[in-house]
Amino acid sequence: MSQALKSIAENFRIEGEIYSIKPLGEGFINDTYIVQTVGKEASNYLFQRKNKTIFKDVPSMMDNIQKITTHLKTKIVAGGGNPFRETLTLIKTHSGALYHLDGDGEFWTMCLFIKDSISYDSANTPELAYSGGKGIGRFQRMTSDYKGQLVDILPGFHNIRFRLEQWKDVLEKDPVGRKSLVKEEISWIEDRRGEMLKFWTLVEEGAIPTRVTHNDTKINNILFNKQGDVLCMIDLDTVLNSTVLNDFGDAIRSYTNTGLEDDPELENVSMNLEIFKAYTKGYLEEAKSFMVQTELDYLAFSAKYITYEQVLRFLMDYIAGDTYYKIKYPEHNLVRTKAQFKLLQSMEAQFTVMRNTVISYL
Ligand code: ADP
Ligand code: MG
Ligand code: MG
Structure with missing residues (x-):
């Protein structure tokens, strides 16, 4: 020692x-x-x-x-x-x-x-996805009546207006001359800008309320007891006031991906609907009691929002010359961009079912 x-x-x-x-x-x-x-x-x-x-x-x-x-x-x-x-x-x-x-x-x-607790490293079964949803939903429910203020320790986190300002800057500077190589990818961002900003405006105006959020919803941040039931959320380093939909959306982005975040084989990447359903079921069993109608209306959308944000961040870092995310090879950020976009497209293709799933669990 x-x-x-x-x-x-x-x-x-x-x-x-x-x-x-x-x-x-x-x-x-x-x-x-x-x-x-x-x-x-x-x-x-x-x-x-x-x-x-x-x-x-x-x-x-x-x-x-x-x-x-x-x-x-x-x-x-x-x-x-x-x-x-x-x-x-x-x-x-x-x-x-x-x-x-x-x-x-x-x-x-x-x-x-x-x-006497257990933690898991990946949530690849519907049963674990269900528990993952319960874990974060319970944490949010139990903190939903917290009246105090938290310090915003990650300013701008999941704020698409702020990201799009950074985006504008990077496109103007085009510091390593990559902009002309990614015209199509840039259109992916621009085509969806309106709907994403509309969502964030609802948060800014309070139609979607600000509550306590966890912001690191990985399954290894949930402890289970020996019987396999959720014990608690741990790793509270990133708790802050934001919309609870960000936690849900980010969990769906990572739990449901059938491929890797940087999968070079795009056919591997899609949103697994079964995992989505299981997570949503667990989440809503805990969370529906405190959520207002506008939050429920946008629950499925939040998965697209967070995935879009990630596409934007990877592409922005590629254009900026790889200054934020660690890369293992020169085109790594572009590969990540394409893989996240594939996931976003898969969500878009299944969006009606996603919305109906939410409604079916209310
Ligand atoms: P990091 O922020 O680096 O992810 P965590 O706080 O999540 O660190 O801790 C790492 C791991 O340690 C967790 O995934 C969990 O397995 C275990 N762990 C963390 N806190 C506790 C705790 N209070 N009791 C038991 N195990 C814990
Ligand atoms: Mg952790
Ligand atoms: Mg942590």
């Missing part, structure tokens, strides 16, 4: 003596460890070095998480549940802070490790 890690961990109010700190290799964003202690109140803790390239304001992020988990715990206790298993429990430092800032400027955080 690294002494450096141990001395950082000892800044937190943990029970017992630390006897091991091991890396937990499943996350994509942060460096995650599990800390085990021995002694009277021995426990396990999840210990993370937060990714400060992605998260510019870790203190505000931790305040957001504390606010949301406090809100959730009140509800869990009122419902007779276990507040230490059904949401995250942040561990403070000895000085009462929600993070420790080390000498290298790195932010460290700790929470209880939820024992």
